Amino acid sequence: MLNISTNKKAHIDADGFVTLRYLSARPHYRILNKIILGLAITAVLVLFLPWTQNISGAGYVTTLKPGQRPQTVHSAIAGRIEKWYVQEGDYVKKGDTILFISEIKEDYFDPNLVENVKDQVEAKKNALQSYDGKVGALESQMAALGNEKKLKLEQAANKVKQSILKVKSDSIDLEAVKTQLRIANTQFDRSVQLNKEGLKPLTDVEEKRLKLQDAQAKIITQENKLLAAKNDLINARVEIGRINAEYAEKISKSSSDRFTALSSQYDTEAQVNKLQNQYVNYSIRNGMYYITAPQSGYVNRALQSGIGETIKEGTSVVSIMPAAYEIAVETYVNPIDLPLLKKGDRVRVWFDGWPTIVFSGWPGMSYGTFGGRIVAIENFISPNGKYRVLIAPDKAEAPWPKQLSIGAGAQTIALLDTVPVWFEIWRTLNGFPANYYKGQQPEKDKEQK
Structure with missing residues (x-):
């Protein structure tokens, strides 16, 4: 191609060969060439589709x-299979019974368990009501004691007032007697002086002496009465303290009994709530012995078989395909x-x-x-x-x-x-x-x- 070689290219005449002339003259050769060309053009056009x-x-x-997807129905509680109500391929509506199981736990063997627990709930409720009544009675007692204390204190206060007035009255009487004593003493001294001077007889002196002695006796009596009145005043005031202490003790005891009753009431109320919870749980558990369809559909497969077979909580029982x-x-x-x-x-x-x-x-x-x-x-x-x-x-x-x-x-x-x-x-x-x-x-x- 670069014209480096000195050898000359020989020209071959294809018409001189019979085979070449025969091949070029075959008609399907031309058709094949057209097909190849057509396919090539088609392939190029397809590339742009x-x-x-x-x-x-x-x-x-x-x-x-x-x-709406297929689901398995589980047993919420452990139990023993007692009876089947469906078979594979059956159509069930929502709530239809699929299986019945019996109890296998000893805590729930009692057939009257729900009724017994209900009776216990009622008994505890009655006890709760009695505690409520006791609390009310103690509150009434405390109110009565408070009223009685109030009256007693008023009575004692009146007595104190009376004692104060009595002390004042006796004090005035004592002053009056003292005045009489001074007068009697003055008169006696004057009578004695006059008797010495011969102006008054001895009888008058003796009379004045008697009055003086009588005044002295009265002052002693009046002092005793004043001291007795003061003593009564002290006793009246002491009585007020005694009443306060007495009724404080009584009210405290009633209050303590009330709090004790309230504590028992709250404890009983907690027991009532606990028993009610047990009652509801037992009632719901009784309804779980019948395993029902959660929705309408077809029973695809029974995952448990036989009668008397025991199953645990959460065990798959059947497979259901929803209908809709x-x-x-x-x-x-x-x-x-x-x-x-x-x-x-x-x-x-x-x-x-x-x-x-x-x-x-x-x-x-x-x-x-x-x-x-x-x-x-x-x-x-x-x-x-x-x-x-x-x-x-x-x-x-x-x-x-x-x-x-x-x-x-x-x-x-x-x-x-x-x-x-x-x-x-x-x-x-x-x-x-x-x-x-x-x-x-x-x-x-x-x-x-």
């Missing part, structure tokens, strides 16, 4: 609400795709056992798929290393099949942005994530449709 990016996932059919439920699909996506999903995004779903033709990049050409909307995205990774996404039927599209069973397999495709085929191939080869775009809300999609 629109391709809808998507996120694929796999899961199974479930229910939209947790209360709203189906949904629980699918799982890779962590790299999680940021591209949000609530309300459109999803295509197809189910195991239903004929489908799926073109992931051209959802409009797929057959047998159903529309859905993302209603919940779990933000915590599942044990399988993926994130759980809950999908509900899209009300704007055809309804999902009614024959779907809970637990059936399902495949999902979340629709993202639309790009050329060549871009999608280039993205996949380089391991880049799908384009993120802000999808329209369901309300806007309905308006556009």
Whole structure:
């Protein structure tokens, strides 16, 4: 090619060879060339076709609400299986009896346990009422003692006043007697002087002496009366103190008895509450011997069998599938795709056992798929290393099949942005994530449709 070699290129005439002339003359050779050219042109055109990016996932059919999912019925108490009222496949309404168990704990063997506890409650209530009456009687007694004390103190106070007045009266009388004594003494001295002078007879002197002695006797008597009055005053005041002490002791004793009765009343009230609690618990426990259906549905499987078998608290007895439920699909996506999903995004779903033709990049050409909307995205990774996404039927599209069973397999495709085929191939080869775009809300999609 660089014209370095001196050798000359020899020209070969193809027409000189019979085989070459035969091959070039074959008609299907030309057709094959046209087919190859057509395929090449088609492949180039396909590279520019629109391709809808998507996120694929796999899961199974479930229910939209947790209360509509299959559940197991448990026994709240331990017991012995005595009788079955249902069998597998039966339809039960809410509250229908599924199983009857008998008691196995010795604390509850008494068939009249509830009635006995009720009688104990009534007895304690009567005792509580008697304590209440005792407290009331002691309060009345304390009130009576208070009134009696008040009257006694008023009586003693009046006596003190009387004693004070008596002391004042005796003091005045004593002063009057003292005055009489001074007068009698003066008169006696004057009579003696006059008798010496011969002006008064001796009889007058003797008379004055008698009056003087009488006045002296009266003053002693009046002093004794005054001292007695003062002593009565002291006794009256002492009586007030004695009354206060006496009734304080009586009221204190009644108050102590009242507090003792109140303490017994509160203790009895606590015992009544405890017995009432036991009575309610025993009554509720009696209702737990019959295990009933929590909601209407079908008995899928009996998890316990036989008669006479003992079960513990919380043991699963049967599995029930609710009769009314709203189906949904629980699918799982890779962590790299999680940021591209949000609530309300459109999803295509197809189910195991239903004929489908799926073109992931051209959802409009797929057959047998159903529309859905993302209603919940779990933000915590599942044990399988993926994130759980809950999908509900899209009300704007055809309804999902009614024959779907809970637990059936399902495949999902979340629709993202639309790009050329060549871009999608280039993205996949380089391991880049799908384009993120802000999808329209369901309300806007309905308006556009």
